[in-house]
Amino acid sequence: AIERTLSILKPDATRRNLTGKINAVFEAAGLRIVAQKRIKLTEDQAKAFYAVHAERPFYGSLVGSMITEPVVVQVLQGENAILKNREVMGATNPAQAAEGTIRKLFAESIEANSVHGSDSAENARSEIAFFFAETEILP
Numbered sequence: 001a002i003e004r005t006l007s008i009l010k011p012d013a014t015r016r017n018l019t020g021k022i023n024a025v026f027e028a029a030g031l032r033i034v035a036q037k038r039i040k041l042t043e044d045q046a047k048a049f050y051a052v053h054a055e056r057p058f059y060g061s062l063v064g065s066m067i068t069e070p071v072v073v074q075v076l077q078g079e080n081a082i083l084k085n086r087e088v089m090g091a092t093n094p095a096q097a098a099e100g101t102i103r104k105l106f107a108e109s110i111e112a113n114s115v116h117g118s119d120s121a122e123n124a125r126s127e128i129a130f131f132f133a134e135t136e137i138l139p
């Protein structure tokens, strides 16, 4: 089925001017960027977006890292977009990411891992709504 997923190009990626290179990987995989904006997350936004990880030891550091530089938030659309995006991102830890994946190619560390992508249909819906009005998504 045609799905939508929420993607974030993280500060480590925007800082190194990798927006175009990462978008090229998405597009080559058949994912269409149907909404996109470059924003600076506030601390409250980063905390709320990652609230599911609030009890994890890395939460404070993760929130801090997400507000150092702008991020690019985007909606990717395509056949099986949620799983396809997770495949092209590769494993969370770049040391375990497969050859050719975004995290293998570009990530600096498990925290500065260049990209975020929704991990389920339910989370995709809520994460897209966190950043985008329906009128901003133009398939």
Ligand code: CMP
Pocket: 053, 058, 062, 092, 110, 111, 112, 113, 115, 116, 117
């Ligand atoms: P992301 O897919 O955005 O989801 C949670 C983020 O927490 C993850 O990518 C990493 O950036 C960060 N993180 C830092 N340490 C860990 C860890 N040990 N396990 C999982 N995620 C981590």
